Amino acid sequence: AQSVTQLDSQVPVFEEAPVELRCNYSSSVSVYLFWYVQYPNQGLQLLLKYLSGSTLVKGINGFEAEFNKSQTSFHLRKPSVHISDTAEYFCAVSPSNFNKFYFGSGTKLNVKP
């Protein structure tokens, strides 16, 4: 079985500061990893994904994430956040041999001026 843990339910940060949103997962099989963003009153939008290859993945809006197999982590980072990045961020995993998505509980990023 797979599970996803997002350690921080809320992350406050000032504009232009760096941010890291943490995601850890557990799985008995190899997985694909995803980060989604949800703006208020909207659906989830894919930020980035790791399927294979380079462990550093770049996504939209200047976000990147690094897959660390030994630590079973897939942390999301941005070197300088904007007010418009205020949203909820979800980490998800999917077994590589089966299309099913397991989501974390979400992290609310609040960017302050």
Add this chain to the structure above:
Amino acid sequence: DSGVTQTPKHLITATGQRVTLRCSPRSGDLSVYWYQQSLDQGLQFLIQYYNGEERAKGNILERFSAQQFPDLHSELNLSSLELGDSALYFCASSADRGGMNTEAFFGQGTRLTVV
């Protein structure tokens, strides 16, 4: 625009009633997923259909049911509604073709309010 269409966007109904939420997946996507998002439970996986067949079941109540039709659109039926069923219901779809796993694309959701 993700290509996944959900109707209606908003729904207000009384306790004890039955409603149907509709989802049209992206063109050609075979898998459809339903999720419930509430403030206290977060994003909960309900059920997945693949090419018309149920593939995986999550935390779906017996009062809830779903189906996927030959044209691949899906409906989620919620019956004997309770106040606690008030939530955002999301549909997502993925290609799920040829063993290649891909990301899920989400619709804008249906906000259900039970009064």
